Amino acid sequence: FRVNPFYLHLFYFLSLAFLGSLALSLLTPRVPSFNLRFIDSLYISASALTVSGLGTVEMEVLSNTQLVVIALLMLAGGEVFVSMLAFPFTTIRYKYNKWNHNKVEVELQSIESGSPVIITASDDSEIDELKYSSMKSLSYVVFSYHVIANFIGSISILVYIVLVKSSREVLKRKGLRVSTFCVFVAISSFANGGFIPTNENMAIFKSNSGLLLIVILLVLMGNTLFPLFLRFSIWVLKGLTKRAEFEYMLGRPEQVGFRHLLPKRENGPVAVFVLGLIALQVVLLCGLEWRSDALSGLNGYRKIVVALFEGVNSRHAGESAVDFSVVSAAALVLYIAAMFLPAYTCFLPSGGEKKGGMDKQRNRKGRRRAIEILYLSHLSYIVIFVIIVCIIERKKMRDDPVNFSLLNVIFEVTSAYGNVGFSVSYSCARRLNTGSACVDKAYGFSGWWSDLGKLMIVFVMLFGRVKRFTMNGGKAWRLA
Amino acid sequence: FRVNPFYLHLFYFLSLAFLGSLALSLLTPRVPSFNLRFIDSLYISASALTVSGLGTVEMEVLSNTQLVVIALLMLAGGEVFVSMLAFPFTTIRYKYNKWNHNKVEVELQSIESGSPVIITASDDSEIDELKYSSMKSLSYVVFSYHVIANFIGSISILVYIVLVKSSREVLKRKGLRVSTFCVFVAISSFANGGFIPTNENMAIFKSNSGLLLIVILLVLMGNTLFPLFLRFSIWVLKGLTKRAEFEYMLGRPEQVGFRHLLPKRENGPVAVFVLGLIALQVVLLCGLEWRSDALSGLNGYRKIVVALFEGVNSRHAGESAVDFSVVSAAALVLYIAAMFLPAYTCFLPSGGEKKGGMDKQRNRKGRRRAIEILYLSHLSYIVIFVIIVCIIERKKMRDDPVNFSLLNVIFEVTSAYGNVGFSVSYSCARRLNTGSACVDKAYGFSGWWSDLGKLMIVFVMLFGRVKRFTMNGGKAWRLA
Ligand SMILES: [K+]
Ligand SMILES: [K+]
Numbered sequence: 001f002r003v004n005p006f007y008l009h010l011f012y013f014l015s016l017a018f019l020g021s022l023a024l025s026l027l028t029p030r031v032p033s034f035n036l037r038f039i040d041s042l043y044i045s046a047s048a049l050t051v052s053g054l055g056t057v058e059m060e061v062l063s064n065t066q067l068v069v070i071a072l073l074m075l076a077g078g079e080v081f082v083s084m085l086a087f088p089f090t091t092i093r094y095k096y097n098k099w100n101h102n103k104v105e106v107e108l109q110s111i112e113s114g115s116p117v118i119i120t121a122s123d124d125s126e127i128d129e130l131k132y133s134s135m136k137s138l139s140y141v142v143f144s145y146h147v148i149a150n151f152i153g154s155i156s157i158l159v160y161i162v163l164v165k166s167s168r169e170v171l172k173r174k175g176l177r178v179s180t181f182c183v184f185v186a187i188s189s190f191a192n193g194g195f196i197p198t199n200e201n202m203a204i205f206k207s208n209s210g211l212l213l214i215v216i217l218l219v220l221m222g223n224t225l226f227p228l229f230l231r232f233s234i235w236v237l238k239g240l241t242k243r244a245e246f247e248y249m250l251g252r253p254e255q256v257g258f259r260h261l262l263p264k265r266e267n268g269p270v271a272v273f274v275l276g277l278i279a280l281q282v283v284l285l286c287g288l289e290w291r292s293d294a295l296s297g298l299n300g301y302r303k304i305v306v307a308l309f310e311g312v313n314s315r316h317a318g319e320s321a322v323d324f325s326v327v328s329a330a331a332l333v334l335y336i337a338a339m340f341l342p343a344y345t346c347f348l349p350s351g352g353e354k355k356g357g358m359d360k361q362r363n364r365k366g367r368r369r370a371i372e373i374l375y376l377s378h379l380s381y382i383v384i385f386v387i388i389v390c391i392i393e394r395k396k397m398r399d400d401p402v403n404f405s406l407l408n409v410i411f412e413v414t415s416a417y418g419n420v421g422f423s424v425s426y427s428c429a430r431r432l433n434t435g436s437a438c439v440d441k442a443y444g445f446s447g448w449w450s451d452l453g454k455l456m457i458v459f460v461m462l463f464g465r466v467k468r469f470t471m472n473g474g475k476a477w478r479l480a
Numbered sequence: 481f482r483v484n485p486f487y488l489h490l491f492y493f494l495s496l497a498f499l500g501s502l503a504l505s506l507l508t509p510r511v512p513s514f515n516l517r518f519i520d521s522l523y524i525s526a527s528a529l530t531v532s533g534l535g536t537v538e539m540e541v542l543s544n545t546q547l548v549v550i551a552l553l554m555l556a557g558g559e560v561f562v563s564m565l566a567f568p569f570t571t572i573r574y575k576y577n578k579w580n581h582n583k584v585e586v587e588l589q590s591i592e593s594g595s596p597v598i599i600t601a602s603d604d605s606e607i608d609e610l611k612y613s614s615m616k617s618l619s620y621v622v623f624s625y626h627v628i629a630n631f632i633g634s635i636s637i638l639v640y641i642v643l644v645k646s647s648r649e650v651l652k653r654k655g656l657r658v659s660t661f662c663v664f665v666a667i668s669s670f671a672n673g674g675f676i677p678t679n680e681n682m683a684i685f686k687s688n689s690g691l692l693l694i695v696i697l698l699v700l701m702g703n704t705l706f707p708l709f710l711r712f713s714i715w716v717l718k719g720l721t722k723r724a725e726f727e728y729m730l731g732r733p734e735q736v737g738f739r740h741l742l743p744k745r746e747n748g749p750v751a752v753f754v755l756g757l758i759a760l761q762v763v764l765l766c767g768l769e770w771r772s773d774a775l776s777g778l779n780g781y782r783k784i785v786v787a788l789f790e791g792v793n794s795r796h797a798g799e800s801a802v803d804f805s806v807v808s809a810a811a812l813v814l815y816i817a818a819m820f821l822p823a824y825t826c827f828l829p830s831g832g833e834k835k836g837g838m839d840k841q842r843n844r845k846g847r848r849r850a851i852e853i854l855y856l857s858h859l860s861y862i863v864i865f866v867i868i869v870c871i872i873e874r875k876k877m878r879d880d881p882v883n884f885s886l887l888n889v890i891f892e893v894t895s896a897y898g899n900v901g902f903s904v905s906y907s908c909a910r911r912l913n914t915g916s917a918c919v920d921k922a923y924g925f926s927g928w929w930s931d932l933g934k935l936m937i938v939f940v941m942l943f944g945r946v947k948r949f950t951m952n953g954g955k956a957w958r959l960a
Contacts, residue, residue, distance in 0.1 A: 288871070329877050329886040330870035337863045379859070383817045390810035391768070397809050406809040407887045 005086075009466050012085070013049060013077070017462065020045030020073045030063040030175075039451050046458045048073035050465035053194020053318045053421025054412075056447035056454060060199050064180055067197055071184045077465070078191025080146050080222055083260055087139040090257065091132070130248055134256050137245040138234075142258075145233055146190075153186030153218045160211050167208050174198060189218035194318030194421035199442035202309070206321040207298060209305040216309055219317040224274045227262045234261075274315075281311030281338065285331050293326045314338040318421025324411075325424050336411060339418045340378070378417070378467065385413045385460050392453045402430040403448070412445050416457045417464040485566075489946050492565070493529060493557070497942065500525030500553045510543040510655075519931050526938045528553035530945035533674020533798045533901025534892075536927035536934060540679050544660055547677055551664045557945070558671025560626050560702055563740055567619035570737065571612070610728055614736050617725040618714075622738075625713055626670075633666030633698045640691050647688050654678060669698035674798030674901035679922035682789070686801040687778060689785040696789055699797040704754045707742045714741075754795075757818065761791035765811050773806045794818040798901025804891075805904050816891060819898045820858070858897070858947065865893045865940050872933045882910040883928070892925045896937050897944040 025041035036057065043056045048070045062070070075081060161167050161178055171181055176197050188195050198204050205211050221229050231250065238246035253261040262270065285307040289295050295303045306321050313319045314335050324332065389409050390397060397404040408424045415422045423444030431438065441447060446457045505521035516537065523536045528550045542550070555561060641647050641658055651661055656677050668675050678684050685691050701709050711730065718726035733741040742750065765787040769775050775783045786801050793799045794815050804812065869889050870877065877884040888904045895902045903924030911918065921927060926937045 284867075288874075328870065328874060329889065330867045330874070332886060333863060333866050333870060333890075337860075380817075383813060386813050387764075387810045390808065390813060394768075394808060394810070402882070405885065405887065406812060407885065407890075409809070410813075410887075 006466060009082070012082075013462055013465055016073065016076055017042070017046045017049045017458075020049060020069060023069045024066055027066050027069065028063060029061050029066065031061045034061045036061075039454055043446075043454050043458055044070065045073060046461050047421070048193060048195060049077040050419050050461040051077050051079070051191050051193045051316075052416055052419040052461045052464070053188075054416060054423055054446060054457065054461070055195070055443045058199045058442045059195065059197050060174060060176075060442075062197075064177055067180055067184055070195055071187045074191045074193035074195065075150075075187050078187075078193065078222060080142065080226060080260075081191070083258070084139065084142050084146065086258075087135065087142075090135055091139075130244060131255055134245040134248045135258075137243070138249055138256055138258055138261070141233060141237065142230070142260075145230065149190050149218065149221050150183075150186050153190055153214065154182045156214045157182040157185055157211065160208075160214060164208060164210065167205060167211060170198070170204055185215065186218060189215045189317060189319065190222035192219060192223045192317040192419075194313075196319060202319045202321040203323065206306050207302055209302050212305050212309045212321065215319065216312045219312050219319075220274075223317065224315055225271070227260050228267055228271055230260060231262070231264075231267060277315070277338065277341075278308065278311040281314065281334060282307040284334055285310060285327075288328045288331050289322075292328065294322045294328075310335075311338075314420065314422065315341060316418055316420040318415070318419075320422060323425060324422060325427060325430075332407075332411070335422060336414055339414050339420045339422065340382075381463070381467075382410075382414055382417055385417065385456070386410055389413060389449075389453060389456055392456060393449055396449075399433055400431050402432065403427065403445075408445055412457070413460060416446075416460040417467070419461060419464050486946060489562070492562075493942055493945055496553065496556055497522070497526045497529045497938075500529055500549060503549045504546055507546050507549065508543060509541050509546065511541045514541045516541075519934055523926075523934050523938055524550065525553060526941050527901070528673060528675060529557040530899050530941040531557050531559070531671050531673045531796075531901075532896055532899040532941045532944070533668075534896060534903055534926060534937065534941070535675070535923045538679045538922045539675065539677050540654060540656075540922075542677075544657055547660055547664055550675055551667045554671045554673035554675065555630075555667050558667075558673065558702060560622065560706060560740075561671070563738070564619065564622050564626065566738075567615065567622075570615055571619075610724060611735055614725040614728045615738075617723070618729055618736055618738055618741070621713060621717065622710070622740075625710065629670050629698065629701050630663075630666050633670055633694070634662045636694045637662040637665055637691065640688075640694060644688060644690065647685060647691060650678070650684055665695065666698060669695045669797060669799065670702035672699060672703045672797040672899075674793075676799060682799045682801040683803065686786050687782055689782050692785050692789045692801065695799065696792045699792050699799075700754075703797065704795055705751070707740050708747055708751055710740060711742070711744075711747060757795070757821075758788065758791040761794065761814060761818065762787045764814055765790060765807075768808045768811050769802075772808065774802045774808075790815075791818075794900065794902065795821060796898055796900040798895070798899075800902060803905060804902060805907060805910075812887075812891070815902060816894055819894050819900045819902065820862075861943070861947075862890075862894055862897055865897065865936070866890055869893060869929075869933060869936055872936060873929055876929075879913055880911050882912065883907065883925075888925055892937070893940060896926075896940040897947070899941060899944050 021038065021042040021044075024045055025036055025038050029036055034057075040056045043054075046052075047054045051074055059067075158178065161171065161182065168178075171178055174197075181197055184195075184197055187193070196202055202212065202215070234246050234249055237243075238250065249256055249261065250264070253263055282304065286295075286303060289307075290303065295306060298306060309319075309321050315338050324335075327335075386406075386409055389412075390406065393404060393409070397406070397409075403426050411422070411424055414420075421444075423446065426441070426445055426448045428434075428438035428440050446454060449457070501518065501522040501524075504525055505516060505518050509516055514537075520536045523534075526532075527534045531554055539547075638658070641651065641662065648658075651658055654677075661677055664675075664677055667673070674681075676682055682692065682695070714726050714729055717723075718730065729736055729741065730744070733743055762784065766775075766783060769787075770783065775786060778786065789799075789801050795818050804815075807815075866886075866889055869892075870886065873884060873889070877886070877889075883906050891902070891904055894900075901924075903926065906921070906925055906928045908914075908918035908920050926934060929937070
């Protein structure tokens with residue numbers, strides 16, 4: 001009984017992406033005259049499911065029902081939700097193993113007659129019982145965490161919108177339902193999906209610092225700081241219930257085998273790295289853009305909140321409150337680098353690796369090695385995808401070099417591969433050939449690409465979502 | 481008696497770069513009215529010594545003596561020459577160890593009186609003697625290889641120029657001495673320096689396919705295929721002389737400890753990878769640019785030779801026969817990727833690593849791990865340098881966005897870091913603000929930067945030249 005998790009995930013994402021695109025294309029858009037082409041439904045469905053958040057149509061053409069479909073897709077594709085899907089498999093495998101184990105024991109008993117065997121077996125099964133019930137408890141904890149975060153998030157956003165008139169008026173003007181908006185933003189933020197029902201994404205709320213702070217918290221809870229929040233929740237539950245399961249989870253997380261429950265000593269470095277990188281981005285963005293167009297019209301406090309918002313969203317929620325086409329190049333490089341980093345990158349003090357037994361150490365080493373190789377393959381995949389896109393879009397790159405610059409292509413592909421969703425916007429004013437008609441649109445760069453180019457991005461997003469499993473690709477490389 | 485090779489190399493490069501810049505600035509240029517500023521002498525000196533080949537002045541303003549200084553700097557900085565510098569140290573260390581060892585043996589003998597100790601010692605010293613004489617022979621082989629390659633290279637180029645009228649006329653028109661030109665190009669190509677005495681680099685010779693082919697051979701002999709040519713030379717010498725030293729070198733290269741003498745089974749993969757990457761670049765460049773401006777005015781055969789020339793030079797000689805500002809984006813990405821790869825990257829079949837003893841395997845694994853980490857640090861260094869340059873040159877990036885595009889900055893920094901020397905040329909016609917006066921110049925992009933920006937590139941080139949020793953930088957990173 002063994003299923004390769006790669007194929008399982010691939011099947012899950014492919015089938016849901018296809019179902020989602022069917023649903024989106026069958027539903028009527030809000031603007032009935034708008035023709036939602038199948039390639040665009042596929043793109044949006046894949047983008048929502050892979051929590052990328054790149055779009056090829058303006059969000060405000062979509063009907064309320066279509067927004068609900070997108071929210072459901074993001075819910076189904078979010079990292080916390082997907083990680084929960086592993087629980088039933090782990091439980092079934094555990095039960096199967098136990099059943100096999102018991103059979104072996106019975107056979108052993110019928111051959112031998114010594115008592116020590118039975119005692120050991122009983123000890124084993126007691127620990128196993130604890131392990132099993134820890135797994136079960138953990139699955140309930142994660143499930144509750146997921147439900148509560150989305151629920152409290154929606155309520156907080158609702159309260160903010162009821163209290164703050166300027167945000168309420170935006171929704172009114174755009175004809176968006178308040179209830180849909182709140183739930184959509186909460187789900188999108190927690191799942192790190194990056195879609196927002198407004199054309200401008202979060203840029204229209206850039207002076208609503210309170211709303212940005214709620215979203216920041218949801219984004220961190222759903223991604224980079226999930227392990228810390230999870231550990232904290234378990235620690236609180238342990239204090240409240242005094243149950244052995246929680247003790248076991250906290251003490252031996254590697255036994256429970258849940259990817260997001262890190263060993264105790266790894267939590268500090270993760271927090272330091274995540275918060276340090278955000279701090280660095282805030283300092284750099286503020287330093288470079290304090291007086292520029294990107295942050296114009298905001299007071300000091302609001303500028304800092306926007307910078308914080310962008311820093312948090314660069315890994316990898318991808319909601320955006322600034323226009324990347326006016327951000328300075330130095331900041332852009334930093335965002336590309338941040339998009340490239342996966343969620344739990346951290347700087348571990350070298351001393352830390354010397355502790356622990358031989359087995360543990362080897363295990364950690366192996367894991368580290370695999371992950372280092374991973375980076376190399378990521379880089380080569382991005383290079384290959386960029387080259388392919390450059391070949392597909394070569395005509396536009398020649399005729400419209402400022403919008404279709406190589407840098408923008410690299411930015412888009414890296415964003416799709418990292419499931420981030422940042423995009424440099426296209427501007428008709430930046431064209432060199434102003435002969436043909438052109439209307440500015442409020443969607444990302446790849447919305448202007450050919451169908452083949454869009455399909456390529458769909459592929460890159462799906463590939464990027466299952467990239468955790470492609471790490472074997474680079475293993476045979478030797479480099480000097 | 482232990483000197484950290486990093487500091488040794490750093491001292492070597494820094495002192496020579498400084499001496500070179502003094503020499504360049506004290507000598508009179510060919511155009512007496514031309515004011516060679518010290519920052520530019522420093523830049524050119526560092527660029528020649530680190531075999532980068534980026535320039536901030538037009539080559540034709542330099543006098544014959546200045547060209548000789550540049551040639552000497554490239555000679556002193558070339559990889560084969562620098563690798564020879566290790567021989568005296570290895571020999572001294574060997575002698576010192578032997579002397580210590582003998583002392584210990586004598587002491588042992590005075591304590592004990594058994595014969596086995598003496599027999600073992602005598603066996604050991606016989607092998608040691610062979611090892612020592614192998615090292616010595618190898619140093620002669622490498623030295624001769626270096627001298628012969630430069631000599632035959634110069635002669636071949638001379639013969640070509642004497643035979644082919646069109647190339648002779650170019651030199652005549654530009655007032656370049658034939659002898660200087662031949663020696664300069666041979667040294668530059670073998671050292672992978674990238675400087676050529678003409679303003680246009682090799683682009684002016686792009687229809688002289690014979691000259692390009694000579695340069696291609698020299699470039700390969702001096703860098704990516706050096707291990708193979710070296711092994712072949714030793715194999716020939718073994719056949720001619722039947723001496724045990726050559727046998728020993730070929731059979732146990734890891735004992736001799738010369739970085740460029742690879743174990744037998746690694747040579748095949750290196751060759752396959754190097755030639756495969758060149759072939760890929762030839763196919764891509766021809767496919768993308770066959771009918772474009774980059775290869776215009778050439779017949780089919782010459783187009784292929786130029787594509788081959790560019791592919792070979794992208795790692796890392798950096799001589800250039802096409803204008804990168806008209807090359808398509810897909811090819812540009814490939815060149816950036818190729819510049820980023822160090823010299824001996826290769827694809828090793830996974831089966832290969834399972835052979836060999838435990839110790840060997842661990843050694844190889846450690847080496848591989850270190851090298852994988854290396855990549856990560858390289859990438860982060862490049863990101864940091866790009867951000868710093870973007871901050872230094874932010875005004876020009878805002879006012880002159882097409883020339884000072886982020887992509888061009890990334891290209892320049894990657895080129896400097898990899899000591900490649902490719903550069904996208906600056907064009908006055910591409911400015912958006914055509915108000916101020918502007919004269920097109922035949923030097924690379926960084927020639928247009930501010931002094932601080934140039935100094936940064938000097939730092940990046942020097943840092944890039946000693947990057948082999950900075951690989952420890954990324955060791956403490958854990959990434960998931
Ligand atoms: K996202
Ligand atoms: K070079």
